[in-house]
Amino acid sequence: MTEKNILPPLTQIPAHLQTIADYEIEAEKHLSSMVWDYLQGGSMDEVSVRDNLQQFQDIQLLPRMLKDLTHGGTEIEILGQKFPHPIFLAPIGHQQQFHPEAEAASALAAEVMGSNMILSTFSNTDMRALKQDNPLKWFQLYWQGDREKSLALVKMAEAHHYTALVITVDSPHTGIRDRERHAFFHLPEGMQHPHTPTHIPLPELKEGDHPVFHGLMKIAPTWDDIAWIVQQTHLPVILKGIVHPQDAQLAMQHGVKGLIISNHGGRVLDTCISPLLALQLIKKVVPVDFPLLYDGGIRRGSDIFKAIALGASAVLIGRPYIYGLATAGALGVAHVIKILKEEFEITMALMGTATVTDIQPECLFSGIE
Amino acid sequence: MTEKNILPPLTQIPAHLQTIADYEIEAEKHLSSMVWDYLQGGSMDEVSVRDNLQQFQDIQLLPRMLKDLTHGGTEIEILGQKFPHPIFLAPIGHQQQFHPEAEAASALAAEVMGSNMILSTFSNTDMRALKQDNPLKWFQLYWQGDREKSLALVKMAEAHHYTALVITVDSPHTGIRDRERHAFFHLPEGMQHPHTPTHIPLPELKEGDHPVFHGLMKIAPTWDDIAWIVQQTHLPVILKGIVHPQDAQLAMQHGVKGLIISNHGGRVLDTCISPLLALQLIKKVVPVDFPLLYDGGIRRGSDIFKAIALGASAVLIGRPYIYGLATAGALGVAHVIKILKEEFEITMALMGTATVTDIQPECLFSGIE
Amino acid sequence: MTEKNILPPLTQIPAHLQTIADYEIEAEKHLSSMVWDYLQGGSMDEVSVRDNLQQFQDIQLLPRMLKDLTHGGTEIEILGQKFPHPIFLAPIGHQQQFHPEAEAASALAAEVMGSNMILSTFSNTDMRALKQDNPLKWFQLYWQGDREKSLALVKMAEAHHYTALVITVDSPHTGIRDRERHAFFHLPEGMQHPHTPTHIPLPELKEGDHPVFHGLMKIAPTWDDIAWIVQQTHLPVILKGIVHPQDAQLAMQHGVKGLIISNHGGRVLDTCISPLLALQLIKKVVPVDFPLLYDGGIRRGSDIFKAIALGASAVLIGRPYIYGLATAGALGVAHVIKILKEEFEITMALMGTATVTDIQPECLFSGIE
């Protein structure tokens, strides 16, 4: 096998990059095989990775014609905060793997394009480096093994004007990622994470202990920890990774202000319920204005439209913006957001929906059956 | 990559051209890659392009045997007008791309074969050039940005004996056609369109305006414009591109006399409801004799039969006749119509249906379930 | 393209021929491409050809264990006639194309294996040449354009001890067979058919006449003709090709004694209802002991079992025995029957069904849902 020739990031956007699929093809040329496998791969047989994409193709749009759309726009509001459009950047760690400017580049693109940036705990960029007076930034927390260490990060996020706290709850154990393991994936030697160690220290096991149940599970957060955090911060707390309607109800009872419905991009639990299904289950049990964000498989503007029609307040994109980052840094991320935003606007126009609140279940064939 | 060798149009039909699929293969040899991508491509991931074809294969026919069919025939009547058979030519613009004789060749074939020709606003052939005393021609209108310019075309169509007006309403914005864009498609320099500019001038945008909502949407027609046109012409007005049953009801309320159920060949809104489904939804909400024409994915005579069984009064073919046009001009178009007409007649005979009105939902397995 | 090397028929059976699929592969080596396309091909896009096979794979068996099967056997009785097993040979014409001994070879194998042979009107072998005192032979009639010519064949069949009359009613017009037409299929010059001309002469068309409705349909039989034939013969009349339950009821009203549910091997009307579905629809409207034979896609003993569980009294095989005929004449046909019979017996044993009458809907998962 010959060594792969890795291209440096581009400094301008070539004309043939027109869709997220184009960026996916391009990005691979700018990454090592190991990093590419890390980015693209998912848990076990990657059924969920594929299903996250397939589910959108199976939903049929039912457009209305001849409506007056001249007052149209893409603005939304969540928990009192206004956003110019519903395309948010999902929390993704270790972005230095994809581009030397890492999360700083993604954040810059988000700022320019009016996207809400959700910064990962595993960021290589210090959360204090993001533009202070841009309110379109949320902080994502991975539980730090105990309450005090976790709270310290929350307080730093508060101090630096992050406007919401996203706690990821679906991965107390890392997924079994065949593709990653076959590539013997590891983070680069000496990679800096300003806010967290790469691995939280585990409790010592006694003989006969299960490494899973008496190890990792001892440092995983529980509902009590969520309730405690909610009381310690004025930031609205949003849970990422809830897919069960009973957990959605528990979240509300524990003071949580919103949910991100996600199967973690198919990277944790293979054959997990598809997030569009979970969204519909959860939509039925929460108040109509309770924020439900959607994460998973968005590749086209019409996917955004469908997620919103099924109940989402906004959507997160993950791999798509990393394709942009790997291809051309901040410029690439900005272009990826622009592509999706334009596709979303054109879809709105073709569907006869002037505003995001006009996007309802009745816009889908499934909604009138 | 070597330059593609483009064959000139044929002047007689070789024996191996027996089906629409044969013509599809042949046509590609007579067109540049760019024009081929334009013709074959559809919106985004082309889910709808494929679905338009697939939907017919999933419908099972339930034939009757031993009936007396000696009085049979394919004649139909729509809005008081008689047609020898229900195969109409869909409005397709810019036909000079496919053959130098453009729409004139298609119209000649339609006339010879008794097909109703629906001439596109974007025709390269002047509407006044079609045979005056052939009543089997309708005019298709793309909204010209304002009422007066639109009406001028309607009046010209009236004056030249077009017998109905088809207004296309499903594409206020062009589709996002990946295949076309990857080929950097453009119309030939200097191509003549006698009835319309290629692009209607857009209103000027102010700062902060959405290019979609405050641009194209400002020159798109609304229901009020349809009502106005209906009042200005004695031609029956038919809307092309309606797929929602509520829009079908609005159309009737605004004086529209018929609908063409279509997803624009999958070229505008990808994953739009499949037109056979839309036909069934709309059939339920209109009077039994309200004309519903079907457009999308017809490739065999049995497809025509199925669309009629599900409620269509007639069907439009699009790409199939362009395959004929690219292959052999008027001769090719005529042969394509002949193939479909013969397949349709044989299907009728094998199904035990003597006349088009005998073709009912009960002819399909789905109709007796 | 080099000429295909066509192998002569084998005179003994090699050990690797163990399944019908093996015979299919082998048979192709012994036939010209044109004849192979004729044999394998079906109508139009061959959806029904594929569906006839697929439908069996989608049916799940639900076996019973630990039953006493020592009294088991495969004998059946239809219309008072006893058969050692339910595997019949479908009427297939022009068998000289496949082997010089034609239907004579198939009939010999049927006789040896206890299979009921249904001899085609288009036989190259004279019906009078089949063994007189073997009652396991039925005659298949294609309508001869008028009553007298048709009756003459019926009377000859009576005189030569055929025990039932099968009238094929599903193909008043030949199917549109793309594969055949692409091969420019034609029967060999001078092929002899002792009982019928290859084409019945058509009535002369007047100007404006439809060639289908005023041509072939004028010489097609109707229910009146069936009733007339029933009155002219003491043979039980069985219709082949009925798939609609209302036609099944009409058949009974016209004196028909049994039906062969068939879509003609997918060779006439593509996307016709799958015969297993039709069997289930018809089973619901006929008396419990009314003979329903099944034809289409049988390739394994378990397929026979499934057809019987869904209501069939016996099954016809078509292409499978022609594979045997092309491979090794009578020897090949006999081996094909033997393979299917053994597979059927083993399936019965594994299913816990001692006799054919024990094979009921409850043997399938669908039967207990």
Added chain:
Amino acid sequence: MTEKNILPPLTQIPAHLQTIADYEIEAEKHLSSMVWDYLQGGSMDEVSVRDNLQQFQDIQLLPRMLKDLTHGGTEIEILGQKFPHPIFLAPIGHQQQFHPEAEAASALAAEVMGSNMILSTFSNTDMRALKQDNPLKWFQLYWQGDREKSLALVKMAEAHHYTALVITVDSPHTGIRDRERHAFFHLPEGMQHPHTPTHIPLPELKEGDHPVFHGLMKIAPTWDDIAWIVQQTHLPVILKGIVHPQDAQLAMQHGVKGLIISNHGGRVLDTCISPLLALQLIKKVVPVDFPLLYDGGIRRGSDIFKAIALGASAVLIGRPYIYGLATAGALGVAHVIKILKEEFEITMALMGTATVTDIQPECLFSGIE
């Protein structure tokens, strides 16, 4: 064709063997084509072989988050016997084909890993050679043609501390295995089976006898034989291969204490009901604590989880541990069990289920629909 180069078994585990799929690829390198075809193949068209795998991918998991799992574990109890985890080794005969140490190697790995070993009647290893004081071993009985020979094996199993008796009832006749037959599969000359002849002698057939019904079926066991065995032994009797709910009820009436739901790995009756479906049917008709073990298609820890959620008390693995055996003997088997156990534990953790009894239908999307 060149001779296949068969690698000797490995003596340590290379790092790239991380999943059962990895072991499948590796195992093929260590076996002759004939033995590989025997191992991998199934009955007829292998629809059931593929379906056994596919069925798991179609089931969606519905995880709970933020639960306290620190008291978790994988222990189970069946018929009063405790097992450290629910992964059992299915009875597979003739293991000398895969590794010279045969069942002795598998049993050693099972013992080390706490897996329950179900030793086959067709073992090449004497049942008396397994470790006496390890209670995690059951004996599988193939009926020996008569009661006394069968009972002799049961008494030997009792005497050597096997703790349950598994009687396989789904294969009174061997499956029709195309792949095996095409490879002209045969056991090695002189292979030793300490407990049974390879073929039970058949009763002599009279003329006209069916070889199936009057041959093999005469030496097959019936419900009476099961009742008799139950009375002769203090071991709990478990039937393997029951899939019909009425047979489950008969089993309970005849004194059977548990069932293994199985379609014999797709090796006996092709298109047999998928065992996960059968499990659900049977679960409805037995008492809640009646042991139902699941066998078929387990390849991942999440498959184990799903089978248990649908009602299984434990699962059997078959081909997976043979992949381990062929690759590296006892070491390979142990590693295969370890992989599945770890995947199962991680799945439990990600699903929020602390104990095996917490795994319920509500853990699946299908369980809350």
